[in-house]
Amino acid sequence: MLRRSERNLENIPVGALGLIPITGCEELGEQVNKFLVKWRKESENQHVGDVVFNGYVRDNYIINTKVPRFGSGEAKGIITESVRGKDLYLMVDVLNYNVTYSLTGNVNHMSPDDHFQNLKRVIAAIGGKSIRINIIMPFLYESRQHKRSGRESLDCALALQELVRMGVDNIITFDAHDPRVQNAIPLNGFETVSPTYQFIKSLLGTVKDLQIDSDHMMAISPDEGGTHRAIYLANVLGLDMGMFYKRRDYTRIVNGRNPIVAHEFLGSSVEGKDVIIIDDMISSGDSIIEVAKELKRRKANRIFAAATFGLFTNGMDRFDKAYEDGLIHGILTTNLIYRTPELLSKPYYIDCDMSKYIALLIDTLNHDGSISTLLSPNERIQHVLQVYKNGGEIELEVEI
Numbered sequence: 001m002l003r004r005s006e007r008n009l010e011n012i013p014v015g016a017l018g019l020i021p022i023t024g025c026e027e028l029g030e031q032v033n034k035f036l037v038k039w040r041k042e043s044e045n046q047h048v049g050d051v052v053f054n055g056y057v058r059d060n061y062i063i064n065t066k067v068p069r070f071g072s073g074e075a076k077g078i079i080t081e082s083v084r085g086k087d088l089y090l091m092v093d094v095l096n097y098n099v100t101y102s103l104t105g106n107v108n109h110m111s112p113d114d115h116f117q118n119l120k121r122v123i124a125a126i127g128g129k130s131i132r133i134n135i136i137m138p139f140l141y142e143s144r145q146h147k148r149s150g151r152e153s154l155d156c157a158l159a160l161q162e163l164v165r166m167g168v169d170n171i172i173t174f175d176a177h178d179p180r181v182q183n184a185i186p187l188n189g190f191e192t193v194s195p196t197y198q199f200i201k202s203l204l205g206t207v208k209d210l211q212i213d214s215d216h217m218m219a220i221s222p223d224e225g226g227t228h229r230a231i232y233l234a235n236v237l238g239l240d241m242g243m244f245y246k247r248r249d250y251t252r253i254v255n256g257r258n259p260i261v262a263h264e265f266l267g268s269s270v271e272g273k274d275v276i277i278i279d280d281m282i283s284s285g286d287s288i289i290e291v292a293k294e295l296k297r298r299k300a301n302r303i304f305a306a307a308t309f310g311l312f313t314n315g316m317d318r319f320d321k322a323y324e325d326g327l328i329h330g331i332l333t334t335n336l337i338y339r340t341p342e343l344l345s346k347p348y349y350i351d352c353d354m355s356k357y358i359a360l361l362i363d364t365l366n367h368d369g370s371i372s373t374l375l376s377p378n379e380r381i382q383h384v385l386q387v388y389k390n391g392g393e394i395e396l397e398v399e400i
Contacts, residue, residue, distance in 0.1 A: 077121030138336035242267020
């Protein structure tokens with residue numbers, strides 16, 4: 001099960017643990033820090049007096065950093081305490097547009113480029129003094145620009161290579177748009193983690209009357225690119241799987257892309273079944289709502305949409321209407337990126353907390369342990385499924 005006490009932590013730590021949430025990722029960093037402090041205080045007596053565990057138990061693992069800006073908008077990274085010999089974990093949310101700075105007197109919202117530049121500034125401030133640099137970047141910077149279609153830049157590959165050249169040893173991301181981008185850095189650590197377990201746990205903990213079998217539920221992929229997610233979900237839950245593919249008009253370009261003409265469905269009947277649409281992100285939400293309309297037209301019952309990243313770039317109005325019209329029963333996204341207070345207040349929103357999972361990954365990696373069991377959630381999914389079917393209470397993660 002996903003418990004720290006059952007991890008193999010026999011190896012001595014790589015170095016004293018240091019956590020650096022870059023500006024915009026402080027909230028998630030604080031939650032991860034609380035888990036690490038709690039766990040290590042519980043194991044304090046095991047390592048007391050051992051020199052290799054010096055600094056192992058602390059009240060706070062967050063290292064104080066800041067990125068001040070000049071009036072012109074230029075910036076610099078500053079670390080206000082020693083990082084020599086530390087095993088550092090830098091956390092960055094490149095999609096947190098809620099962070100602002102002053103640019104010649106005007107308020108400017110930070111873009112993914114600004115966040116990535118801040119990450120590099122902090123790495124530069126470390127100056128090679130740490131024993132290892134690990135980056136936890138839930139939404140992989142420029143991951144939607146992962147391949148060429150014509151004469152285009154390969155931004156994600158360039159960013160990964162730039163980080164590696166700056167001394168980064170490991171990069172952990174979640175649900176990368178295309179995991180094959182790791183081929184840009186084949187000799188360095190790169191892991192893309194799926195939050196399927198957290199989706200299932202949050203859904204089962206919130207909705208009490210689901211029937212998890214192929215007669216009453218289906219997993220749906222909204223496009224051909226995300227089919228592997230729906231296949232995995234269907235396999236671990238014992239469901240049927242269906243998918244849509246987008247028929248586009250390649251004679252026109254609207255807003256930089258070929259417009260979608262129709263969503264065509266491949267799969268068995270959805271009539272009377274609850275449906276889980278699973279994807280990596282909800283951007284404008286057009287695809288999810290169109291897919292929900294098509295499923296309702298085929299007489300599907302309740303529709304739940306699960307996506308690792310909820311961007312909602314066009315606001316929540318369309319989702320409010322879809323909920324009121326009975327199109328969508330619930331939307332699940334993680335706390336890996338910034339979520340607006342408006343989203344958190346929605347009656348149909350189901351939050352999936354990832355802070356404990358990230359803390360487990362950091363704790364295990366700091367001990368130079370294998371994270372393969374953490375990356376494969378099959379056992380944990382079957383356990384929570386059994387608890388649900390037996391009428392047990394699903395305990396959702398709570399803030400410490």
